[in-house]
Amino acid sequence: MAATDQAETAESGTVEGGTVGKALDVLDQVAAFGRPVRFSELLSESPYPKATLYRFVQTLTGLGMLSYDPERQLYGLGLRLVRLAHGAWQQSSLAPIARTSVEHLAEKVGETVHLAQLDAAQVLYVDKRNAAKPNEVYSSAGKVGPAYCTAVGKAMLAFLPDAERRPILEQQSFHRFTPATIIDRRGLDAELATIRGTGYALDRQEHEPGNICIAAPIQTAGGWVLGAISVTASIERMTLHDLEATAPDVVAAASAIAQSAAAWRFPVSGEISETEKAAECRV
Amino acid sequence: MAATDQAETAESGTVEGGTVGKALDVLDQVAAFGRPVRFSELLSESPYPKATLYRFVQTLTGLGMLSYDPERQLYGLGLRLVRLAHGAWQQSSLAPIARTSVEHLAEKVGETVHLAQLDAAQVLYVDKRNAAKPNEVYSSAGKVGPAYCTAVGKAMLAFLPDAERRPILEQQSFHRFTPATIIDRRGLDAELATIRGTGYALDRQEHEPGNICIAAPIQTAGGWVLGAISVTASIERMTLHDLEATAPDVVAAASAIAQSAAAWRFPVSGEISETEKAAECRV
DNA sequence: TTATCGAGTTCCATTATTCGGAACTCTGTT
DNA sequence: AACAGAGTTCCGAATAATGGAACTCGATAA
Numbered sequence: 335m336a337a338t339d340q341a342e343t344a345e346s347g348t349v350e351g352g353t354v355g356k357a358l359d360v361l362d363q364v365a366a367f368g369r370p371v372r373f374s375e376l377l378s379e380s381p382y383p384k385a386t387l388y389r390f391v392q393t394l395t396g397l398g399m400l401s402y403d404p405e406r407q408l409y410g411l412g413l414r415l416v417r418l419a420h421g422a423w424q425q426s427s428l429a430p431i432a433r434t435s436v437e438h439l440a441e442k443v444g445e446t447v448h449l450a451q452l453d454a455a456q457v458l459y460v461d462k463r464n465a466a467k468p469n470e471v472y473s474s475a476g477k478v479g480p481a482y483c484t485a486v487g488k489a490m491l492a493f494l495p496d497a498e499r500r501p502i503l504e505q506q507s508f509h510r511f512t513p514a515t516i517i518d519r520r521g522l523d524a525e526l527a528t529i530r531g532t533g534y535a536l537d538r539q540e541h542e543p544g545n546i547c548i549a550a551p552i553q554t555a556g557g558w559v560l561g562a563i564s565v566t567a568s569i570e571r572m573t574l575h576d577l578e579a580t581a582p583d584v585v586a587a588a589s590a591i592a593q594s595a596a597a598w599r600f601p602v603s604g605e606i607s608e609t610e611k612a613a614e615c616r617v
Numbered sequence: 618m619a620a621t622d623q624a625e626t627a628e629s630g631t632v633e634g635g636t637v638g639k640a641l642d643v644l645d646q647v648a649a650f651g652r653p654v655r656f657s658e659l660l661s662e663s664p665y666p667k668a669t670l671y672r673f674v675q676t677l678t679g680l681g682m683l684s685y686d687p688e689r690q691l692y693g694l695g696l697r698l699v700r701l702a703h704g705a706w707q708q709s710s711l712a713p714i715a716r717t718s719v720e721h722l723a724e725k726v727g728e729t730v731h732l733a734q735l736d737a738a739q740v741l742y743v744d745k746r747n748a749a750k751p752n753e754v755y756s757s758a759g760k761v762g763p764a765y766c767t768a769v770g771k772a773m774l775a776f777l778p779d780a781e782r783r784p785i786l787e788q789q790s791f792h793r794f795t796p797a798t799i800i801d802r803r804g805l806d807a808e809l810a811t812i813r814g815t816g817y818a819l820d821r822q823e824h825e826p827g828n829i830c831i832a833a834p835i836q837t838a839g840g841w842v843l844g845a846i847s848v849t850a851s852i853e854r855m856t857l858h859d860l861e862a863t864a865p866d867v868v869a870a871a872s873a874i875a876q877s878a879a880a881w882r883f884p885v886s887g888e889i890s891e892t893e894k895a896a897e898c899r900v
Numbered sequence: 901t902t903a904t905c906g907a908g909t910t911c912c913a914t915t916a917t918t919c920g921g922a923a924c925t926c927t928g929t930t
Numbered sequence: 931a932a933c934a935g936a937g938t939t940c941c942g943a944a945t946a947a948t949g950g951a952a953c954t955c956g957a958t959a960a
Contacts, residue, residue: 352636353636354637354676354680355676355680356636358680358682362701364704365700365701365704366709368704393635393637393638394637394828397638398737401708410704410705410708411701411702411705411708411789412709413705413706413709413710413734413736413743414736415647415698415701415702415704415705415741416643416706416710417703417736417741417759417761418648418694418698419694419698419699419701419702419703419759420646420702420758420759422695422698422699422702423699423759424651425651425653425694426693427699451696453696453697453699453700454681458696458699460696474702475703476701476704476706477705481651489750502682510824516779532851546698609659610848
């Protein structure tokens, strides 16, 4: 479940000594509860002494990063985060660039499509499209999942340069979600090699019983992994074999996104040409 | 457009002396650009000296709040924000609670429905549903807009207690977006009084030319303003009169949401017993 | 080739902020 | 009336942030 997934790698507590890092740890902690919390609840799980934690919580509340309900004395994540995340989603995620491709794929295969990126050893879903009931987008954007047992996660891991993959693998907790979950490094290494061979990754009910997925990595021309796109199906409606038949579509979607990304990134830094100057002059 | 809206009240620079506040100011600054930025661009608009700003940017990048593209030397908002915002949206926004009502309303009136809350003197859109093309949800969640010239903003302002409304009004910049925009305090006060009379607010192309809206506040039994829900239409498809005919539906949706919210807030914390119930009634 | 310039980065003594133990205030309980 | 536990405030000590200045690196000019 979501709560379990989150707890998995959440403990990688910031190695940062700074005040800002500590404050963000507190935010993460509130997020980990998944519901508004009492001060004492936080305190009991916090490495900080009462007065210190209290100050943090006060500061964060004052800054809008936490919300506070004085009635019930409950702290929750603040709306300012939603505002900031909107920008993050637009600027740093593949979602806006990939939107058309995601929709295309969803319509073509008639199943749920996910777009994901790596964030600190975890899979972060940044977009989702369900052909049948095309809603609930936000319900998924921002969710996190394990990298070692999801199709998107394995697709990304497989094509990562060794130097980057190693530290990420070391942070995985290898929890057995289902009987099919790969829970040892050796097994995963083999799986990743296979994926490198075929060009796409499969999730054979490794994360959630009854759910199978196929995913392809989104890579720049230079081989840099930007993210992954996947199709999810229920075993009640599709066999793994059926799903594998969509591989060409998934791979095609992934490379279409990669191309859009390349086109998008080019003019970004290009020494701010005339076009951008005009737009920028007046603020 | 969006950039303008944001710039309006964004300058309310944190009055906080703390390090965390300053770091968040930097985040806001990056957000204000609306695109990845060079260090020097930030520096030129920052109150901090080079070394200080540099350290902030380094820290934030290390913490995942900013992303950095070494290739092009550009900083953007980081994906960690997306992760946190997911929690914020679920915990602190009305969106999950209101979802059914929002969809209901969208289907009934066949136009775009917005759900908004107040965040630091600005309107923050937390959900959206377009009956025609039921997508693009995230494209709207997290967006901000002016409070004084949107239907949702005015609906909330009108029903806020005096003590809360006053400081918010003082932070408004009263920019004239269209000829219909109300740009003086007196005019706005009169408008708010009218809204208190009718129970709903109208936007007569005050923010965007060609767009009209109707909104109702979402209030607890005790009169606390939680947010607002609105219907947006284009003048090409609907007259203001047509739109006003939906008022009962909008108001009904708002009160349905308020009721769900009340029900939701009760069982929130496990060990709250009889003692706190009394406090609740008095809101 | 060498000088120049600006962007980005590092250093470190000074300064201001954060830290956290302990004491205090409420509110509800024994 | 005494107690208990959550939440809050205080203040000297400990720590982290500050920012001027110096340095590196590329690119452009002389």
